[in-house]
Amino acid sequence: MLTTLGEDLKVLRAKLQDFIQTELFPYEQEHQLNAEEDIPREAIKWVRQRSRELGFYGINLPIEYGGQDISLKGLCLLKEELARSGAVLWGQVLGEIGGPLRIGQMLESFTKEQNEKYVIPVAAGDASCCFALTEPNAGSDAFAIETTAVRDGEDYILTGKKHFISAAPYADFAIVIAKELVDGEKPRVTAFLVDKKTPHHSGFELGNIQVPISGERIHAELIFKQCRVPATNIIGAPGKGLLLGLKRINTNRASHAAGFVGMAQHLLDLSVEQAKKRVQFGRPIADFQAIQHMLAEMATDIYAARCMVYDVVEKIDRGEEERAGASMAKLFASEVVNRVADKAIQIFGSQGLVKGHPVEKMYRSSRMYRILTGTSEIQKNTIAKELLRD
Numbered sequence: 512m513l514t515t516l517g518e519d520l521k522v523l524r525a526k527l528q529d530f531i532q533t534e535l536f537p538y539e540q541e542h543q544l545n546a547e548e549d550i551p552r553e554a555i556k557w558v559r560q561r562s563r564e565l566g567f568y569g570i571n572l573p574i575e576y577g578g579q580d581i582s583l584k585g586l587c588l589l590k591e592e593l594a595r596s597g598a599v600l601w602g603q604v605l606g607e608i609g610g611p612l613r614i615g616q617m618l619e620s621f622t623k624e625q626n627e628k629y630v631i632p633v634a635a636g637d638a639s640c641c642f643a644l645t646e647p648n649a650g651s652d653a654f655a656i657e658t659t660a661v662r663d664g665e666d667y668i669l670t671g672k673k674h675f676i677s678a679a680p681y682a683d684f685a686i687v688i689a690k691e692l693v694d695g696e697k698p699r700v701t702a703f704l705v706d707k708k709t710p711h712h713s714g715f716e717l718g719n720i721q722v723p724i725s726g727e728r729i730h731a732e733l734i735f736k737q738c739r740v741p742a743t744n745i746i747g748a749p750g751k752g753l754l755l756g757l758k759r760i761n762t763n764r765a766s767h768a769a770g771f772v773g774m775a776q777h778l779l780d781l782s783v784e785q786a787k788k789r790v791q792f793g794r795p796i797a798d799f800q801a802i803q804h805m806l807a808e809m810a811t812d813i814y815a816a817r818c819m820v821y822d823v824v825e826k827i828d829r830g831e832e833e834r835a836g837a838s839m840a841k842l843f844a845s846e847v848v849n850r851v852a853d854k855a856i857q858i859f860g861s862q863g864l865v866k867g868h869p870v871e872k873m874y875r876s877s878r879m880y881r882i883l884t885g886t887s888e889i890q891k892n893t894i895a896k897e898l899l900r901d
């Protein structure tokens with residue numbers, strides 16, 4: 512729990528806060544960055560390099576990759592802080608969007624050659640990657656994927672389409688989960704490292720950019736048209752593709768939940784400030800019990816979500832299997848940030864409805880959190896399955 516936060520994590524968090532205030536915000540202001548417009552590549556390059564110099568980029572990776580092998584709890588604490596800041600580039604500081612956080616959990620499945628070609632450039636901030644599982648006909652039902660892989664000599668030929676893939680617009684390679692068709696056998700699910708197509712190399716093509724309710728332009732389709740991939744690019748072993756996804760599922764859900772808590776806290780911080788500042792009927796709206804109760808409910812929800820998240824990440828750090836706990840944390844924190852965003856709009860009144868206002872933006876972004884990384888219904892299915900297990 513947060514009460515047992517060690518000195519080292521406190522120091523790290525303070526260092527991150529300092530970076531956000533003294534470098535990240537001034538940079539974003541100077542370059543007039545807007546999360547709902549294309550983020551210039553130079554900005555991504557700058558934040559990754561600077562964050563790497565400070566030890567944040569790839570902090571989840573082992574020391575030999577330039578990381579600090581940080582605990583999940585430490586990572587969550589930093590993610591919470593970044594989400595709380597509301598910085599446009601928050602997803603680039605630790606490498607959440609297209610960076611080392613995409614591959615951290617899968618590292619042990621990579622070969623030495625794959626590490627050198629793919630992992631090291633990502634760790635250095637020189638390359639970007641994405642994780643591609645979801646397809647138009649396969650969302651919650653991952654087994655329904657239709658992207659196929661067929662062996663052809665020393666290669667595989669991939670055919671199909673992925674969609675809603677985060678960081679796809681600037682990914683140099685993708686971790687692609689495909690259905691491998693083997694003569695006379697049941698299809699098996701296999702993961703491949705697939706480079707982006709170039710004039711000289713077969714690879715994936717970028718399809719449409721898919722702009723969700725948050726307005727960000729960082730999700731897209733990946734198209735595989737007779738895409739040739741060497742067999743040496745299989746991650747782990749043939750048939751182990753879904754296992755790879757499952758390996759990262761608990762940590763992924765728990766760490767997403769920490770980000771939701773951070774955003775909810777940011778909404779509360781802004782709401783408290785607004786309630787003290789906004790005067791109606793001759794006094795600050797904070798004087799009205801109706802407003803006080805909304806603030807109290809927001810704070811209570813956030814406190815409960817935070818306790819839940821850090822309890823589960825501590826268990827994961829201790830090596831406990833926390834399938835249901837991670838789902839509970841993701842489910843609860845995503846619902847909390849939605850409730851909190853709704854109340855924040857209520858407190859801000861019309862100001863909070865203006866397009867581009869931070870509260871309006873977070874209201875839209877938070878709505879996605881009940882869908883991505885497993886919908887609320889799928890989390891409930893997982894929790895119930897654990898409860899009903901014999």
Ligand SMILES: Cc1cc2nc3c(=O)[nH]c(=O)nc-3n(C[C@H](O)[C@H](O)[C@H](O)COP(=O)(O)OP(=O)(O)OC[C@H]3O[C@@H](n4cnc5c(N)ncnc54)[C@H](O)[C@@H]3O)c2cc1C
Binds near residue numbers: 886
């Ligand atoms: C912003 C964003 C980023 C994303 N990034 C990535 C990414 O990087 N890589 C990637 O592979 N995917 C990504 N996704 C896809 C995401 O994982 C899927 O959206 C999610 O798994 C849900 O699938 P779906 O949207 O197709 O909904 P569907 O599965 O079609 O669900 C529709 C509705 O049916 C319900 N439902 C479905 N099955 C059941 C069931 N068994 N029991 C009860 N209810 C059920 C759902 O809960 C939901 O309410 C991203 C999505 C978003 C929105």
